[in-house]
Amino acid sequence: NQTQTRKIMAFSSISHLGWMSIVIVYNPKLALLNFYLYMTMTAATFLTLNSMKVLKLSTLMTAWAKAPSMSAVLMLTLLSLAGLPPLTGFLPKWLILQELTKQSMASAAIIISLLSLLGLFFYLRLA
Template identity: 80%
Template sequence: LAFSSISHLGWMTVIISYNPKLTLLNFYLYTLMTATVFLAMNSIKVLNLSTLMTAWTKVPSLNAVLLLTLLSLAGLPPLTGFLPKWLIIQELTKQDMAPTATAISLLSLLSLFFYLRL
């Protein structure tokens, strides 16, 4: 989740000068999703990745919530985390910052790779 924090901070840093309200929306949603991940991991008693892999059979519903929250952090389209990223890309495009929007979108795929590995 440390890499996730750095990634989301990058998204917020890029857009803060153009649309501070969008930065706050991104921050609030990121905080909510991160808190959900930590609470789910605490409830499952996960201390490392191997424990997470074996916990799936113990509490499947809580693990499903954890999976959906991690995918939302990655910014997959039907989930909550996609909205701020989409709005940031739209705002950057309006501000003639299409290369920046393209770069952060491609770097977001790297984040998705790490989330899917979990």
């Protein structure tokens, strides 16, 4: 049970590195797109956490009353990192899954899709 936000974001980085490393062999441009979008979303997340002075989940729970607009931005950014469909983070994951199925790696696509649900759990804890 991690309570520090930076450690949870470190696990997020490892997860996204897995998404990039599985597709870089087949489509390096897609891996680069995923990297750019991930860096943008992660920078927004860290800047928001820093401006709200949040280091632990317990501090984040009380942040909504102090800064509701920043909390809403943080929530949307975290859900985008998780790859939920209407948000920006969904596109690279969808394209990676398409590329893997095109390369006859449907089993790998299914496995990383299911493992991304685990990542969603951690993002929902933060959001």
